[in-house]
Amino acid sequence: MPKTIFEYSSEGRHGVNLPEREIDIPLGEMFDSKQLREKDARLPQVSKLEVMRHYVGLSSLNHFIEKGMYPLGSCTMKYNPKIHDLIAKHTCFANLHPLQPESTIQGALELMYELQNDLAEISGMANVTLQPSAGAQGEYTGIKIIAQYHKAKGNTHKTKIIIPDSAHGTNPATCRLVGYDVVELKSDENGRCDINQLRELVDENTAGFMLTNPSTLGLFETQIEEIAEILHSVDALIYMDGANLNALLGICQPGKNGFDIIHFNLHKTFSTPHGGGGPGAGPVGVVEKLLPYLPVPMVAKNDEGYFLDYSHQESSIGKIHSFYGNFGVLVRAYVYIKMLGGKGLRRASENAIINANYIMAHLKNYYHIQHPEHCMHEFVADSSWQKSKYGVNTLDIAKRLLDKGFHAPTVYFPLIIPEAMMIEPTETESLETLDMFIQAMIEIAKEAEENPALLHEAPISTPVRRVDDVRAVKELDPIFKIEG
């Protein structure tokens, strides 16, 4: 591996010059000596070119969308258009302070107002808050809204939220954070919610139900109408985890199908870049009866123009973000929606679904698929055949895919499928790329049969070989030991 930036450090070097001091007040006049740092922070002392070479060098070690496909289930790694970045960096967006006078931020507010409306239309919800910074914070916002709704109605006995066993880990973690007990619902033999068990679990103490639709098995929850009836009969609310919304754009509107709350992952469905782990954005939409509980402020409009609306402060769950959310991410999603329009969004979902089914049709003879019916935008295969016959597991297959220029699928998730490989190609991959991916997966199935040792050793052509993450825990090394 390359050296760390600290190892390039040489006394007296620097990458930036600030203008000379126009005002020179001695530190001692501004501060008491006991308020000052005794020893300088040992930041690197390097030239600009060294900094550029170092980070450009590091960047070359990454897989990224423009390099190759990411078949990552439930992560929706689609192409991120460059016009989005250009617009988000426009000086009159990038250099706005959040507390400027309202008359000087009308363009930014208009954009947010339109995005609220567009996301409301896409989801069939009454309105949408743009504040949450990520999907998990969207979940947090949604579950807080559930709590606030019950509080307002005097439903003090509501203590639990039901979550299917196929759900993302953020769902139960979020419910605990808000103070709810989590009750797990089993999936039935069709990979859908077990309705009979749901009937047993739902009672007067049920505050809500979190459902990912389509599920992490890539299956649409066909019984959503019945599910909604069961939950609503005890005044519980239904939350839709929108991680898989890329399957539904222009195909159905969750807000009109029984769901009360939904979060969007703008960094998945609406094509904003993942940034190596963020920032994303997790706006939340709600039906009419939940509008009073949305975070403050919302963006609203009157005769004089757009404004930050705090009028429902009393009933609201309050603020979620320091200001108004990840604005730079919102700009990108806004541009995406404006460029695709209703027709384009529908086409995106259609092709995402077709692409997933095309891969599944090719792989079903090579890998076990628990639910081989037509899938939505993703499906779950597994390595149970390879494991039982040749001792090759999903991790081996995932690592071998790296050798072949592809990122791995989402692996070992959902938890209900042993050795799971969750595959989501997205609509931005061409038929030719899908064929190459299929070819790679078939080759690996053959390698498992003929040369399993090769797979255990994979990857062999990546910047580093298989990384020892057990050692990373046992011999914890979270920071570089700087000398001097």
Place this chain on the structure above:
Amino acid sequence: MPYIPNTDRDRQAMFAKIGVKDFCELIAAIPEKFRLKDELKLDKPMTELEITNKIQSQTCRNTCTQTANSFLGAGVYDHFIPAAVDAIISRPEFLTAYTPYQAEVSQGTLQFIYEYQTMICELTGMEIANASMYDGASAVAEAVLMAVRKNKKNKALLPGTLNPTFVDIIRSYTEGIGVELVTIPMKDGVTDLDALKELMNEDVGSVVVQNPNYFGNLEDVDAISEITHSQKGALLIACVNPISLAILKTPGDYNADIVVGEGQALGNGQSFGGPLFGFFATKLDMARQMPGRIVGGTLDAEGKRAYALTLQAREQHIRRAKATSNICSNQSLCTLAATVYLSLMGREGLKEAAIQSAQKAHYLASEFVKIDGISMRYPSAKFYNEFVIQTACDAQTLVDKLAPYGIYAGVVLGKNELMLAVTEKKSKAAIDDFVNRVKEACHA
């Protein structure tokens, strides 16, 4: 269709392979009544040229801080950002990469996070840092939750000098598990030490200090730390401004247990208040209670140095309902900007930015107090680059009068209170112009 390569002809070939005659057959699982009959009611699709023109008309109605003379702060600051920062964070290798779960093809991301963690620890005097939280507000809220996990005490003391939005978000995050929040009164713009002493008892799990505090004033951090730690097991959470730490005493120096703060000032634009990022650091013995992703050094199968996400058993994708936090996506790219920024500024550069920011703020304050009708709201307190003035005239009226000149005079805190921030970017001429305008406005 933009970004969607497969044509109708491709689709037909794919339908044949799948064994369906059309798209509708693929979505047979969706009940007929739930399927949309009409197209979504959105604007008709725009081309790149059309959207660019539309945005141009929108941005024209914004006046950004590059053309205005802004003294706004309150958590988001307009510091200088070297061009090389954008050059690095715009590289698709970083920008469009996924979370580095597949370590073998993510060493670039993993190593910069490791370097970032090191820099945050170096600035704060801590031993371990995570890869980021959403913003300073959620970072301090998660710190309070971590303290509860650590010492099982459900009471936290929050200073009256803490950013009020941080207080709101701490309240929101801790409500669910029933943490009792008590406000420590302030006196002369800083935490009232006597009041803190009285509030300390064995139920207190954590004490928060913001330094510089919301009003820009420096707290007596040594005394606050001593009072906090006089109660066995109580943890001190320090919420700090990262650039100030180039010159100010580190939280490690005053024995803070958890250190958090808003990181935007490190190489990230103001971007209308987001994306921001929260940094989060602590001592090694509390590593397993931390929220968020952490990168650690390790070896690959050939014994070569490599990096990987570590201590993942704390996180939601493994521990689910028992995770230390629900956070998944964080603000990774913002921390890359911070890492490159800190590398470029270096030891001396960051110090210079901190010193010049403080000097220019002190110069502005010294000019202000010469104006009849303006005084320092907290004259006895030392401040860093932000301070509060008391205005004889109505503060909001003053702000409104200056806005037409392209001056954002500051954040109105009360009828006669205005808070102003200054960074190294501000020229003496811009400060002098501001002071003259204020003089006119006050005496008009």
